[in-house]
Amino acid sequence: MRADLADTGTAAAPAISDAIRDAILRGEFVPNQRLVESDLADQFGASRSAVRLALLELMNEGLIERVRNRGARVRAVSLDEAVEICDVRLMLEPLCASLAATRADASERFRLHALGEAMRTAVDDVDLAGQSELNHQLHTLVRKLSAHHTATHILERLRAQSVLHRFRLTTRPGRARESLTEHLAIISAICDGDPDRAADATRRHLRAVLSALQQTTESPAGEARELTGREN
Template identity: 35%
Template sequence: MDQDEIRVSNAATATRAPTRSEELREQLEQMILDGRLAPGERLDEMELSRRFGLSRTPVREAIKSLLAIGLVETRGRQGTHVAVLSIPALIEMFDVMAALEGLCAKLAARRATPADRAAMRKVHEELVKANENGDPVTFYKVNQQFHDLLYEAAHTHFIAEQTLQLRRRIGSYRLRVTYQPGRMLNTLSEHVRIMDAIDAGDPAAAQKAANEHVQLLGDQLTDFISSLPASLSRSQ
């Protein structure tokens, strides 16, 4: 196959419509991220087939894809369940997430365009409104948009991709952080620190602000762990 044929093939792959299994995987992934499918909840192939009006094959393929990225796990005869993270693993993942977000912010301070910075400010205003309305559900969804824009402002492909993959793994747990008392208000001030550092072109300050924004330390970590029902975590 010559280069022209390869380009045509790649373009066709990029523009093709998603398969039924891919659509279902995206739906299930979003349900896990926003808490509609909780850690530990069983995924029954027959029930999912009936629920989404699909045959068993695309359901099985969707579950296999979720297994590959760690969002679900198999428990032998008990079947497939939404993945439950141990507390030590969860703490490590938040630490890595903080490091990755910090790196994105550092790069954004060097690379963000005026349009990137304006987009972050605009979404931040939506967060301010969600907090004023006492709406944690909307706040969480808009907050994801803010962080998406941060990754885009870094103008990096691999690091942003790795950050998003890890965010998916701990998404349902990050949702619970949003519900901690005072967390939404603190998020707003922490976002301002990140944006101000990016606007000032200060990579070190941006990295520090983003790292501290995501990392769970001290009382914040203790409060978060104590809020987790037994079904959402394992001790080991």
């Protein structure tokens, strides 16, 4: 993957940050993976100074960490921290869903219904990559429809930090079908213009995610590579 981000240093850093962040979200860069400046510069068609600035920004977001004598790597989030992140999502995502229910217009409701049908097909086809992408699209759309910029900013940063544990949840027996039912309930409530039901459906979904997380045990190193691109 080469993004060909022509740059002049500082000006290109935000675009490179976005590209690296997206790679982490997609599982292309996994927790504890080293990020070598020269390799990233070649991959994204950027200067090393621009890459260095981008990595600094991602360090401030908690996605990247510096290891003495080894450079930068994708930060691994502990199970306890992932549970705390889900606690925060429980406070903010129901708010976004509630606001989305009051603001979605006819075209946006049509798009939500279409996403729901596509999610149903992906689960029926056991299309894990498709499920991940569609789930991501749904959560992103709900945040966008809420028009709550502060909550959206916080949630987008937290999503990236808990990526490994989302990968693990997808492998739990029956979780994909449960997640589909939960997401369809959120879609139905928003499309019906019912903010209270949208918030309640979102809480039920996140409580199920939290319950599954709390039952998760630490897995062997390298598991994330086998579970690339999956999301609860």
